[in-house]
Amino acid sequence: MPEMSVLLPLVGLLMVIGAFAGVLAGLLGVGGGIVLVPAFFYAFSALGYDSPQLMQICLATSLATIIVTSLRSLNSHNKKGAVEWDILRGWGLGIVIGAIIGVAVATQLRSVVLQALFGGLGICIGLYMAFGKSDWRLGEGMPKGAFRAIGSPVIGFLSVLMGIGGGSFGVPTMTLFGVPIHRAVATASGYGVIIALPAVIGFLFADIEVAPPLTVGAVNFGAFGVVVCMTLITAPWGAALAHRMDPKPLKRVFGFFLILVALNMLRKVLLG
Helix, strand or coil: CCCHHHHHHHHHHHHHHHHHHHHHHHHCCCCCHHHHHHHHHHHHHHCCCCCCCHHHHHHHHHHHHHHHHHHHHHHHHHHCCCCCHHHHHHHHHHHHHHHHHHHHHHCCCCHHHHHHHHHHHHHHHHHHHHHCCCCCCCCCCCCCHHHHHHHHHHHHHHHHHHCCCCHHHHHHHHHHCCCCHHHHHHHHHHHHHHHHHHHHHHHCCCCCCCCCCCEECCEEHHHHHHHHHHHHHHHHHHHHHHCCCCCHHHHHHHHHHHHHHHHHHHHHHHHC
16 A cells, blocks of 8 residues: 555545546536546556556546546536437437447557557547637538447547547537537536446456556546545536536637647657
């Protein structure tokens, strides 16, 4: 076990990050995992648990927190009548299939490969958040047929490989097809549940050789407990703010922040 002089500051840091992640999940619909994955990576590395499977632990633990955060956020948005349940029903099965495939792939990859994927995809998400325009459109209604059959598993698959809820990919997809941003954010919280639940079940059976205490499979329940305690409090705050303010300026700032986090992850991959 790590010394208390190291453990306590990291617990405090995870509490702050958990609070921040909860607000983001409700306010921007990007899912707290976009913050939690690198936070867990640095925390576990500092505790001496760096290994070829470290990213699997970070992804799985992040997704475990997303189950709770997304359910809380979904309930808050649903009370305001903002969730597009028809979209969730239409896209849900494909997203779940993609999430299951994502777990099967993620458990076979080395940590460094998952770091590179997170960094590359994180930059793409950050660029969209920083420079994307609200009036960009690919259509005026959510697509069906071949586009949905391909797009829904891709959302689930990529989200699991990044350890995030579906908002980072789902919100841009919905807004590009004419769904109002507040309803897209609300519906994306449902994406988070149907991505994270099957993924976490799969990660519980992962074979991890070097893991922090309180880890089952690839899910670390110590970090999970700390973060969830905070997200349960702050996710409704973010959902309430989403209906009271224009999140666009904050979203742009967060986009630049995410780009820096992703670049730092890629730097670690390149420099070892």
